[in-house]
Each structure stands twice: as C-alpha cells, then as structure tokens.
Amino acid sequence: MRHDERTTAPPDEPRVTGRDEPPAPTPAGMWPGETHGEVPAASPVVARLGETHGEVPVASPVGTRRGKTHGEVPVAVPVGAWRGETAGRDEVLAVVLQAARAAGAAVFTGNGDVARAVAAVGDHPLNFSMFGSMGLAPVLAAGFAARTGRPVVAVEGDGNALMGLSGLPVTAFAAGTPFVHVVLDNGVYETTGGQPTLAARVDLPAMALAAGYATAGRPGGPGELRDVLDGGLRAPGPSFVLVRTRLATGARHPRVAAHPRDIARRFKAAAGTDDTTTR
Amino acid sequence: MSGEHVPALLACGVTFVTGVPDSALAPLTAELDAGHRGAMYLPATREDNAVALAVGAWLGGASPLVFMKSMGLGNAGDALTSLAQVYEVPLPMYIAWHGHRGGDVPHHNVLGEVLAEVLDALRVPVVRHVMGTGTFAAALAETTTLARARNRPAALLGIPAHLAGEAPHAA
Numbered sequence: 001m002r003h004d005e006r007t008t009a010p011p012d013e014p015r016v017t018g019r020d021e022p023p024a025p026t027p028a029g030m031w032p033g034e035t036h037g038e039v040p041a042a043s044p045v046v047a048r049l050g051e052t053h054g055e056v057p058v059a060s061p062v063g064t065r066r067g068k069t070h071g072e073v074p075v076a077v078p079v080g081a082w083r084g085e086t087a088g089r090d091e092v093l094a095v096v097l098q099a100a101r102a103a104g105a106a107v108f109t110g111n112g113d114v115a116r117a118v119a120a121v122g123d124h125p126l127n128f129s130m131f132g133s134m135g136l137a138p139v140l141a142a143g144f145a146a147r148t149g150r151p152v153v154a155v156e157g158d159g160n161a162l163m164g165l166s167g168l169p170v171t172a173f174a175a176g177t178p179f180v181h182v183v184l185d186n187g188v189y190e191t192t193g194g195q196p197t198l199a200a201r202v203d204l205p206a207m208a209l210a211a212g213y214a215t216a217g218r219p220g221g222p223g224e225l226r227d228v229l230d231g232g233l234r235a236p237g238p239s240f241v242l243v244r245t246r247l248a249t250g251a252r253h254p255r256v257a258a259h260p261r262d263i264a265r266r267f268k269a270a271a272g273t274d275d276t277t278t279r
Numbered sequence: 280m281s282g283e284h285v286p287a288l289l290a291c292g293v294t295f296v297t298g299v300p301d302s303a304l305a306p307l308t309a310e311l312d313a314g315h316r317g318a319m320y321l322p323a324t325r326e327d328n329a330v331a332l333a334v335g336a337w338l339g340g341a342s343p344l345v346f347m348k349s350m351g352l353g354n355a356g357d358a359l360t361s362l363a364q365v366y367e368v369p370l371p372m373y374i375a376w377h378g379h380r381g382g383d384v385p386h387h388n389v390l391g392e393v394l395a396e397v398l399d400a401l402r403v404p405v406v407r408h409v410m411g412t413g414t415f416a417a418a419l420a421e422t423t424t425l426a427r428a429r430n431r432p433a434a435l436l437g438i439p440a441h442l443a444g445e446a447p448h449a450a
Contacts, residue, residue, distance in 0.1 A: 108335075128338065130362065131361060131365070132357060132360070132361020132362065132365070133327070133331060133357055133358045133361045133362040134357070136327060136328065136330075136331035136357075136358055136362065137331075139323075139328045139331040139332050139335065140331040140332070140334055140335040140338075140362070141335060142332060142335060143295075143297075143321075143331065143332040143333060143334060143335020143336040143337075143338070143339065143341075143343075144335040144336065144338045144339040145335075145339075146295075146321060146332075146335075146336060146339075147295060147335070147336040147338075147339030147340060147341045148339040148340065150339075166324045166325050166328060167324065167325075167328045167331070169324055170321070170322075170323050170324050170328045170332060173321065173322070174321050174332060260365040260366045260367075261365070261366060261367045263366070264338065264366040264367065264368070267338055268338060268340075271338065271339065271340075272340075273338065273339055273340030
C-alpha cells in the first residue's frame with residue numbers, strides 16, 4: 001500500500017531548519033535585452049563567473065580528493081558551517097555519499113558535472129550515472145524506489161531540477177519510501193559554460209512540498225545535511241534538500257568513461273536485480 | 280474487448296506500467312485504475328517521466344511497459360534515446376496512433392502520418408494492431424519479445440478502429 005495516494009496534505013513547514021533564508025534575490029530587469037550577454041553585477045554567483053569567463057579556475061580547495069581510489073568515499077569532510085556561505089560541491093557530495101553508503105542506498109545522478117563529481121568523489125556499483133535525459137534523475141530513481149523499496153538518493157544540479165519540475169508529483173507519488181532528492185544549486189548551468197539559471201527566483205523546496213514531498217528544506221551546514229540524509233534514508237519520503245554551492249574550482253572531474261550499458265549492468269548486479277527481466 | 284489488457288500484460292510478464300492517459304487508451308487505463316493504481320501502475324505527468332520511471336523500475340528488477348498517445352513521443356524523445364536506448368533497456372511501449380494515415384485532426388496528423396517512420400529512424404521496431412479487435416494480447420506478446428530479445432525499446436502502435444480504414448495494416 002505504500003504507493004497509495006496521500007490522504008493528508010504535506011506539512012506546512014518543512015522539518016529541516018534553515019528555510020528562513022530566502023533565495024538570493026535576483027534584480028528585476030536582469031533578463032531583458034539590456035544585459036545582453038553581459039553578466040549582471042548584482043548577482044554574486046554570476047559575478048564570479050564573469051571573472052573566470054570560460055576559463056577553468058585553478059585553485060581547488062578539495063583538490064586532495066582527485067585521484068582517489070574508486071569506491072572510496074573520502075572520510076575527512078569539512079565541518080565548517082555553510083550558513084551565510086555557499087558550500088563546495090564536492091564536500092557536499094562527500095557528505096551525501098557517506099550517508100548513502102551507510103544506509104546502503106542507491107545513488108542516481110543527474111547529468112552534467114554532478115555526475116562526474118559523484119563518480120570522482122565516491123564511485124560505487126550502486127551509483128547510476130544518467131548521461132542525457134536532463135531533469136529525469138529523480139523520476140528514474142523513484143521508479144527504482146517504487147519497485148524495490150530500497151533507500152535511494154537522487155542528486156542533481158539546479159538546471160536539472162528546473163527542467164524536471166513536472167517530475168516532482170511523479171516522484172512524490174512513486175517514492176513514498178526512504179528517498180532523498182538533493183539539489184546542488186550553484187545558480188548556473190556549469191557544464192555548458194556557466195549560463196545563469198532561474199533558480200535564484202524559484203523556491204524549489206516549496207515547490208517540492210507543494211508537489212507532495214514529505215519534507216523539504218535547506219540544511220545550513222554539513223551536520224544538518226548529514227542529519228537530514230540519515231533521517232530521510234530511514235523514513236518514508238520523499239525528502240527534498242537544497243544546498244547552495246559555489247562554483248567548482250580546479251580542473252573538471254573526468255568524464256565518466258563507462259558505456260551506459262555497462263553502468264546499468266553493474267548497477268543491476270550490485271542491486272541483485274539483473275536476472276529478472278531479460279528474455 | 281474490455282478487460283483484455285491487464286491479463287495480456289500479466290501473460291507477457293509485464294510487472295510495471297506507467298504512462299500518460301489518452302482517449303484511445305481509456306480501456307487500458309480503466310483496467311489499471313481499477314485495482315492496480317499505486318501497485319503495478321504508477322501514472323506519470325509527461326511521457327519522458329514515464330520512460331524514466333519505467334527505466335528506474337527496470338533497474339529495480341521490473342519488466343516495464345510505457346503507454347502514451349502518439350503525440351507524446353515528442354515529449355518522450357530524450358528519455359527514449361538517451362536513457363532507454365543507450366542503457367539498453369527492454370522497454371515495450373504501447374502507443375495510440377492518432378493521425379494514422381492523416382485521417383484525424385490537423386494537430387494529430389502531422390506526427391500521425393510519419394509516426395512509424397520516426398520510430399524507425401530512432402531504431403525502435405514497430406508492431407501494429409487495430410484497437411478493439413481482440414488482437415492486443417498477441418500484438419503485445421510480439422512487442423515484448425522484440426524488446427527483450429534486443430534489450431531495446433519496441434513500440435506497439437494501436438490504431439483506433441475508426442482510423443483503421445480498409446487497409447489497417449498498410450504503412
């Protein structure tokens with residue numbers, strides 16, 4: 001009965017703290033032709049982008065992770081609070097992957113640099129890298145959750161989340177299981193060169209709640225994120241988590257080299273679901 | 280042929296169904312809604328969501344089926360090609376063929392006239408049947424067999440009887 005339609009409205013308030021921070025306001029008039037290829041000065045995320053201008057930034061605060069053995073999740077996770085600051089993408093992913101592995105959860109990644117980063121920070125047979133199909137990772141993950149009831153993490157960037165808005169009700173309906181949907185919001189389409197998204201103007205956690213998610217929020221630091229993940233991977237969901245991240249620095253993580261077919265095979269073998277459908 | 284769909288799905292080993300409702304598919308969704316919604320049937324909001332949900336269920340060990348009307352193929356395109364095709368997912372799809380041979384309203388005819396060719400161009404093999412003629416079970420069996428033998432999507436095109444005309448199996 002776990003997929004029965006909800007009879008109660010989602011909670012008015014998310015259980016996660018930190019929602020009192022409104023999304024960074026985007027100046028009105030940012031979109032009309034006046035900006036015309038120019039980076040609006042008032043947006044901190046975009047302003048930083050303007051400095052790098054298509055160039056790959058050099059310094060990497062988390063560069064020690066690069067070259068890690070596959071399958072290993074870095075143990076040392078920065079404990080500094082993010083409140084009022086943005087988090088580093090890879091340090092957030094390290095927290096997410098640690099929690100996922102501890103719960104035995106499968107991890108589905110949206111396309112773009114997030115997929116690369118997840119593979120680099122903590123490759124694992126129960127990671128499913130989705131290469132195309134932008135915006136569909138949570139729904140893909142929800143199909144797996146609906147079928148197996150196993151704990152699941154879906155992680156994607158804000159560009160993916162915005163493209164996949166029509167999937168929120170589907171995920172909410174299908175994934176009444178331990179399920180955490182993590183959105184890393186850096187405000188731009190980083191993979192394609194840093195074009196600003198509309199995320200700063202959108203309250204994504206509120207949209208998730210309105211679509212039927214069980215909880216949604218903005219954890220303010222690694223400790224809060226860990227708590228949300230640990231809770232969400234052991235309780236009926238889905239839970240929605242938004243973390244503001246700063247633009248990644250340093251060289252891009254390498255492209256995931258495996259053929260999609262082999263990713264699916266590896267995943268099904270690890271999940272124990274590989275001998276039930278063929279022929 | 281009311282009541283023929285779910286038994287046919289079960290006979291083919293289909294264990295997970297999702298899609299977007301359509302007038303021509305109403306007999307199928309009526310059967311699914313009556314007792315299977317929330318269990319083997321999860322409704323989707325768009326056809327690409329349906330494909331992704333089905334692929335996820337397949338990763339979880341299910342044998343899925345996706346249904347949609349022909350115009351939904353456009354919505355499904357990215358998921359069908361970048362997910363179901365490249366991850367080699369045996370995914371039978373049941374597509375209600377509106378605009379078949381241009382015999383429908385204009386906004387159905389544009390895609391309807393070339394539906395089989397579009398699917399062929401996408402390397403999706405096609406099986407056809409005329410809806411309401413008691414042929415669903417056999418046509419579905421052929422489609423699921425194709426999909427599973429190739430580990431790829433395969434489409435069963437359901438032609439609404441009023442569009443079938445004198446030569447329902449003509450291309």
